[in-house]
Amino acid sequence: MRAALRWAHSDLRTHRGEALFLVLATAGVVASLLLATALFGYATNPWQRTFAEARGAHVWLHTTPSADARSLARLDGVTSVAGPYRTESATLAARGTRASVELRGTTRLPSVGRPLLTAGRWLDPAVPDGVVLEGSLARALLAEPGDTLTLPGTARTLTVEGIADNAEPPYRPGEQPGLVWALPSAVRAPGGQVIGLRLGDPADTDYAVQRAVTVLGAGAVGEVSTWQQARAEAQGDNRLLGQVLGLFGLGSLIAAGFAVHGAIATRIRGHLRDLSVLKAIGFTPGQVVRIFLLQHLAYALLGAVAAASLTEALGSRVPGRLGDAVGVWQGLPGHTLAVAAVPAGAVLLIGLTTGLAAWRAGRVPPVPVPRPAASAGGRLTGPARRALGLRLPAALVLGCHKAFTGRGRSLATVARLTLPLLLIVVALSAWTTIDRFHSSPERVGLPTALTVRSDGALDASAVQALLTRDSRVSAAYPGVEVAALVPGQTGTIALRGIGTRAEPYPCALAEGRAARGPDEAVAGQGLLDLLHARVGDWVRMTVGDRPQILHIVGRSIEPRNAGRVVTTTLDTLRENDPGVSPAFHELRLRPGADPHRVSAALTAAGRGHLDVHPVTNPADGLSPLRGVVAGLIAVLALIGLVELLTAIGGSVREGERDVLALRAIGMSPRQITAITVTATSCTALVAAVAATALGLPLGRRLIDAQGSTSGIGSGIAQSPSAWLLLLLGAGAVLGAAALAALPAARAAHRRLADTLSAVA
Incomplete structure (x- = not known):
């Protein structure tokens, strides 16, 4: 031992x-x-823990006020219900920040979908204007218990009594309204009601939704959300x-x-x-x-x-x-x-x-x-002899020959060095794709920078005129978004009518063409997967009690709502329902315009009647990924360094016998050193070329696959620039040469007696 x-x-x-x-x-x-x-x-775990502690509902249905939502408690598989609660859509403001919210009236703490208080207290009948805010909404408004919230356009105020977590989808500006629990007396203009269903078997969610819609009638159901959607949104970018x-x-x-x-x-x-x-x-x-x-x-x-x-x-x-x-x-x-x-x-x-x-x-x-005196693979090849005949430097020719003589061993070395370099190329592809969301958002489904909503005091034409009056606004696209029931009535998707045929909304298309004619639309990957549809199909959906039949002529890159979005023109929706009016405007700014300054200017010009907020970029949540990628590249570089040191050590030891022959033909130690350095550099060069050739398509495939599974859709991948790939290859080759120089020089300058002893 x-x-x-x-x-x-x-x-x-x-x-x-x-x-x-x-x-x-x-x-x-x-x-x-x-x-x-x-x-x-x-x-995963925080949402699951919240869902379990709150006894969360597996299905939430928003219905018309007249719907008999209580009858859903008798459905097979439903073990308990939350509500129904009367709801009112409103806008709250605090410290200059506005948020669209859903006021939900309840007299006592619910047993299903129970809010978990994290600050303050629950509603008190002695404080009729008291409210409890959902956590993500409170963070957006920078609100704490005791703060006063205003409802723009009215004289009403609400007092924050508490802040609570729940297992429903969180607040997302412009996409998902925040949740506010209030006493029924504070819900003064109810526009609907909401009921939550807790199921005995969560796997029966789709069937339960289908049964609920059948019982209530498609025209009575406005929106459906499930626990799977809430879990996916809670996981967000962390997964x-x-x-x-x-x-x-x-x-x-x-x-x-x-x-x-x-x-x-x-x-x-x-x-x-x-x-x-x-x-x-x-x-x-x-x-x-x-x-x-x-x-x-x-x-x-x-x-x-x-x-x-x-x-x-x-x-x-x-x-x-x-x-x-x-x-x-x-x-x-x-x-x-x-x-x-x-x-x-x-x-x-x-x-x-x-x-x-x-x-x-x-x-x-x-x-x-x-050891054999000479291996068959060590003899000079025809191209090597011809290269020497052309008077190319002998060190260069012999170094290239040495790198590729023992084919099996050389290929194994190249393969081991290629793997970490290939992973670095894939990591760089992820980095440049994230940069693409920031540098070219219009190419990944984000052609606009700001979303503007009016409180109703200004009509659509007045809002349009006010927005286009600012010289920094390139275009203002009026739009409306409604929830639509999909075929089979197992969930709702977002149906957007935005832009007009005269001024169409610039969707980022990955397949097909833009929607230009009547009843034409483009859809996100998430919607196509949900409906098992393809570009060219006709799809039917229900908006309230009105059917809407659309021809899908293209697939758009859609980062919102997990890609479950179908986009058409406002004109198409008006043909089916003449009463449709714009609910918001999407603003495309001129190059160089600062969205924050434009937002402040438009808010001031609207005199309290406009809610302006930036369009959410999904890459904002992926900013930690850059640090992660940098760390991974460092780890992979260390692994490549280990492989280079191994290859250099093996090359020096196996070339000890050659040193005697090279000295015998009159080569200097510097030339002998150059042979080993050239051989190592050639190995690194071949590995870098192979890693680039294999890593670029692999990176695109992996990123597009992730885009497809997330609903955004394929077509978002961006390969690293040519100069970045050249920098990677040059770094690998120069690093290999630098690492090989010292051990090769030592071997070339060894005493003759030491060399004879080593090869004996």
Whole structure:
């Protein structure tokens, strides 16, 4: 055992750089996997916990005031109901911020869909104008218990009594109104009612919705939302961040395993004589295998323990969403198991990949087999001889020849180096796609910057004139959005009529063409998936008691409402219902215009009658992904560095015999050094080219697949720019050359006696 430890210690001193990079790479891989686990837990568990504590309803239906919503309690599968509650649509303002809300009248704390108070108290009959705000709405209004809210255009005020969390979809400006619980006396102009259904089996949600719509009648149902939609919105971008971290973490783990396997295999080839001596003095094959295996498992274990310790100690202090995710995850059940299982799994996988190479070390015979004088693959090829005849530098020709002589070994080295570079190309594709949402939002379904809503004091023509009067506004598109029941009556989608045939709304099309004629529309990927439809199909939906039949002529990139949006012109909706009038205006600004300044100017010009807010960009929630991608690139670069060091060490050791021949023909140490540097650079160049050729289509496919599953649709992927790819390739080649220069120079300047001893 002492001899084994002494040999392992000597090997560690010889390869300290490789050992350090292996530890750092393992630590980075394990840290990314732990952060991915934290983000998954952060995305899913808080909503599930809220839903369970609140006894959340699986289905919420908004109906007309006259609908017999109480009859839904008798449906099969419905165990309990919330409401029905009278509702009123309103606008609240606080500290200069406005928000569209739904006032929901209730006399007591509900037993189903119960609000979970986080601040303040519940409604008190002694305070008739008191309200309780849903948490996301309170954060948007910067409201706290005791604050006074105003209703623009009226003399009414409301007092915030409390703030509560619930399991319904959160407030989203311009898309989802905020939820406000109030006493029935505060709901003065009810426009409908809402009822929640809690089911015995959540899997029966679609069937329950279908039965409820059948009982009430399609004309009585205005909007349907389900627990799946609420869960998806609560998870938001955190689940995507977790998927990105998990995907790249697993890819990095595989790359690290291959790098360790290559390092051991190369080291075995360079230490055949040492291994034979170990066998000759009594080491068994099992002992030799254990030396290599335990040595590299120790590196992996050190990196994994360091990553787990740092994540536990400092993870919650990371600013932004990652820190919040780790903090919440540390308080969730199963956290301790994950902290132990993830590093253990990573160490086990690295151990499995190193096992085969260590087993080969155990098979080395006790008597060293003399190396052949020259291998067939080492002879100069025809192109190499012709290149020398053209008087190209001998170091360049021999270096390129050396890089590609042992085909099997060279291909394995190129493949191991290609994997981390390929993952870096995919990571850069994710980075540039996020940048595309900010730099070119009109190409990803966000052609407008501001949404304007009027309180009704100004008619549509007056609002249009006021908006277009500002020279910074390029176009103002009037629009209306209504909830429509889909065929089968299992849910509602968003039907938007925006723009006119004379001035159409500029949808970002990924397939088909724009809607120009009567009854033509474009749809998001989420809607097409929901209806199992394709571009060219006719679809039927119900708006209130009116059927609407539309011809889908194109697929748009639709970041709103999970892509469950069908967009047509306002003229088309008016042909079916002449009473349709614009409910909002979407503003496209001129290049260089500041949306915040334009918003402030329009709000002032509207004299309190306009609610102006910026269009939500889904990439805003993905800003932490840039830091994640940067960290992953650093981890992958470490893995690539380990592979380069392995390839350089193997190339130098296998070229020791060639040094004698090269000196014999009169080559200087500088030329001999250039041969090894050129060979390593050629290997890195081929790996970079292969990684680019494979990584670009893979990145586009993965990003478009994520876009399709999220409902946005494919066509959002953006490949890295050519200069960025050139920078990556140049960095790989120059880095390989710089790393190879010192060991190659040492080998070229070795004394003749040392060289003869090494190749003996």
